[in-house]
Amino acid sequence: MAEKIFIVEDERQIARLLQLTLEREGFKTAIESNGRRAYERIIQEKYDLILLDIMLPEMDGMEICKRVREVSDVPIIMLTARDEIRDKVEGLDLGADDYMTKPFAGEELLARIRGVLRRHNERIRNAEETRYVVKNMILYPDRYEVTVKGEKVDLTHKEYSLLKYLVENKRNVLSRDQILQTVWGYDYIGDTNVVDVYISYLRSKIDDKFGEKYIHTTRGVGYAIKD
């Protein structure tokens, strides 16, 4: 699918040139010359990348960048005249992903655009990782990691698997047999209290350490994790 690039530039010549360069490479484009209108369009429509000039009528590029960043991570590349070097720095501070100084070579622009898009896609893919939230505990299954109040908790493999099983079934009481089957892979139910022991380990590393009750016992039945 072709990415849609929004060109915010009040100099018609430059805007047109950009548009031709991009469309020749298969991108879709839209152009806007007025700052305030550009901001509104960015908010309301969906673009995959914004090329943003700094000097614009009604609202300048810095201001647009700042405001857009309050609500969106859409990739932004700032376009600056060569002598506005101070602006470069400031633009990056405002959350732009990259910048280009005018005049620029088409190849360099395309390379930067591809780079920014690639990094952005990676960011999204990584950010999509699932996580399970219970109170202030977060379990990240892909990372094999658990944090409580932002602090990493060190768990052994069995401890982690047990916690994961509980968290995946938040609120439901799981019997020792269910747990043995799922976490330990036992298929006949022996005479062991290993589940109880591991519950105890988890509690000392989580409940006790952070002074909150996560793991609940239902006598005669099993264990459950709850908010």
Place this chain on the structure above:
Amino acid sequence: MAEKIFIVEDERQIARLLQLTLEREGFKTAIESNGRRAYERIIQEKYDLILLDIMLPEMDGMEICKRVREVSDVPIIMLTARDEIRDKVEGLDLGADDYMTKPFAGEELLARIRGVLRRHNERIRNAEETRYVVKNMILYPDRYEVTVKGEKVDLTHKEYSLLKYLVENKRNVLSRDQILQTVWGYDYIGDTNVVDVYISYLRSKIDDKFGEKYIHTTRGVGYAIKD
């Protein structure tokens, strides 16, 4: 069927942006900017998911989340500003299903919404989130939990099993023999009044405590639970 998502956010621009993003993906949406009104709408109407900003006029998102959780399992995703609140939020008890920091990429938000909805649906389908309701009492079989007027009732295993059997057969009078067979597993009927005793325990924990008559005696026959 399109899921209905309730956007609770006081910044119009952000709310609007969320709405557009979601509607473009085929969700139905509703917006509310005031915290107290949002709470009332959540309680009274049916939404499939709540996007809940933290800072809101009249009642903040944390408070709403906490109160809603007392009566409902509706999926909640918290929205927090990146710098100011993020750290605090990690340290606070959400009871939420997930959270997002602003600004966020539309793709990530959609991925999280789908993830939370999927898990919620699985919870309902697989975990038979069935509930038995008698007057103000709700019995959740998977959670081994009983609430009356939203308040959790502490029951022992036998008490719970007996209550469950009665509730599963609401309005039907069950004889002591039937109860002994099903709940106690006795297959010959001895000379015991243990059923009577447990009926008494249940009444003191439920009927008496909450001042309503749930368990009825049919003289010479047995017991039944009724609205």
Place this chain on the structure above:
DNA sequence: AAATATTTTAAATAGTTTATCACAAGTGAA
């Protein structure tokens, strides 16, 4: 191969639940 970490088993302890009994209270028929 030694050192370290993890997992399992076993046993002591503390705590809760259960069943029974004895008697009190309640109910309906005569």
Place this chain on the structure above:
DNA sequence: TTCACTTGTGATAAACTATTTAAAATATTT
């Protein structure tokens, strides 16, 4: 209203369950 029977309830001993600890067995790393 009384009587015979049914039902309700508090006390308690016995049974059971969960928790913790420590030590033994196993796996992993150095």
